[in-house]
Amino acid sequence: xxxxxxxxxxxxxxxxxxxxxxLGCEVARNMLATVLLSMDRSIAENRxxxxxxxxxxxxxxxxxLMGEVGYRRAVYEETLESGEKACIYLxxxxxxxxxxxxxxxxxxxxxxxxxxxxxxxxxxxxxxSMTGQNISHGGVWNVIQDxxxxxxxxxxVKSRQAALNEGRGEKITEILFEEADGVWIxxxxxxxxxxxxxxxxKMAVAYDGWELESKGRYRLRNKVMVSGFExxxxxxxKKEAAIAAVxxxxxINIRILNGDGSSWIxxxxxxxxxxxxxxxxxxxxxxxRKVRDEGQREAIRRLLLEKRITDLFx
Numbered sequence: 001x002x003x004x005x006x007x008x009x010x011x012x013x014x015x016x017x018x019x020x021x022x023l024g025c026e027v028a029r030n031m032l033a034t035v036l037l038s039m040d041r042s043i044a045e046n047r048x049x050x051x052x053x054x055x056x057x058x059x060x061x062x063x064x065l066m067g068e069v070g071y072r073r074a075v076y077e078e079t080l081e082s083g084e085k086a087c088i089y090l091x092x093x094x095x096x097x098x099x100x101x102x103x104x105x106x107x108x109x110x111x112x113x114x115x116x117x118x119x120x121x122x123x124x125x126x127x128x129s130m131t132g133q134n135i136s137h138g139g140v141w142n143v144i145q146d147x148x149x150x151x152x153x154x155x156x157v158k159s160r161q162a163a164l165n166e167g168r169g170e171k172i173t174e175i176l177f178e179e180a181d182g183v184w185i186x187x188x189x190x191x192x193x194x195x196x197x198x199x200x201x202k203m204a205v206a207y208d209g210w211e212l213e214s215k216g217r218y219r220l221r222n223k224v225m226v227s228g229f230e231x232x233x234x235x236x237x238k239k240e241a242a243i244a245a246v247x248x249x250x251x252i253n254i255r256i257l258n259g260d261g262s263s264w265i266x267x268x269x270x271x272x273x274x275x276x277x278x279x280x281x282x283x284x285x286x287x288x289r290k291v292r293d294e295g296q297r298e299a300i301r302r303l304l305l306e307k308r309i310t311d312l313f314x
Contacts, residue, residue: 232267
């Protein structure tokens with residue numbers, strides 16, 4: 001096709017660019033298939049033949065950034081300690097191959113990035129045009145569901161470890177800062193609640209301080225973020241697991257939680273070392289709601305700003 005285009009009197013650069021991109025993806029797919037075949041042969045020759053018995057080959061394929069790559073790899077039989085026999089693909093083990101269905105992690109990342117800013121249909125069009133892999137909006141939906149299930153499984157493992165004090169991270173801090181808030185989102189289909197149309201997306205972030213990023217600009221240090229539609233108690237388990245995976249919670253003496261006062265945020269305070277405070281916006285809003293006199297409002301805000309807490313009660 002490229003030769004036909006070059007033989008034409010008028011060449012459209014956009015079409016030429018697309019054609020070269022497709023050819024490049026085709027070359028990359030062939031190269032990857034060749035590399036995988038070579039690796040599989042090398043593994044077959046150098047394996048522990050007494051432990052792994054060759055049982056033939058099985059064809060498979062992977063949906064990659066370059067498009068779908070078909071190849072075959074050897075199947076081996078292994079005897080487990082229990083005496084049972086199991087099939088294993090040593091090539092997959094050597095590559096630490098992690099996929100979502102047959103979709104590679106690199107492609108899943110591109111799909112997730114596209115879905116985060118557009119609909120499933122628009123994401124499918126974007127991914128199909130920017131990679132060598134054609135995917136439908138239904139395929140995008142399936143990938144996102146699969147990714148969500150795996151992330152939920154990983155969160156559950158972390159939650160159990162945290163509950164048993166086994167999920168201790170390596171970051172050391174005496175003070176941990178936390179913030180929590182919720183956003184109400186319209187839901188559709190099976191995710192729509194029985195009453196109303198909206199569900200609250202809960203969000204929390206934890207960090208141990210701030211660090212200078214550029215002049216006048218700071219970023220949160222060792223930031224941990226969690227979000228989800230879970231019930232309050234389950235979300236708290238998820239948050240604690242995420243924190244325990246990063247920070248050594250035994251070394252934390254004080255935890256300061258910032259929020260708007262919602263029951264699910266304050267309801268998570270079960271640790272005596274955790275102290276709740278209203279964030280500045282909601283603190284000022286509550287002053288406006290509860291104090292009618294404008295002069296008194298300003299006096300309260302000024303005393304709080306000057307940290308003259310005792311004078312507030314005079």
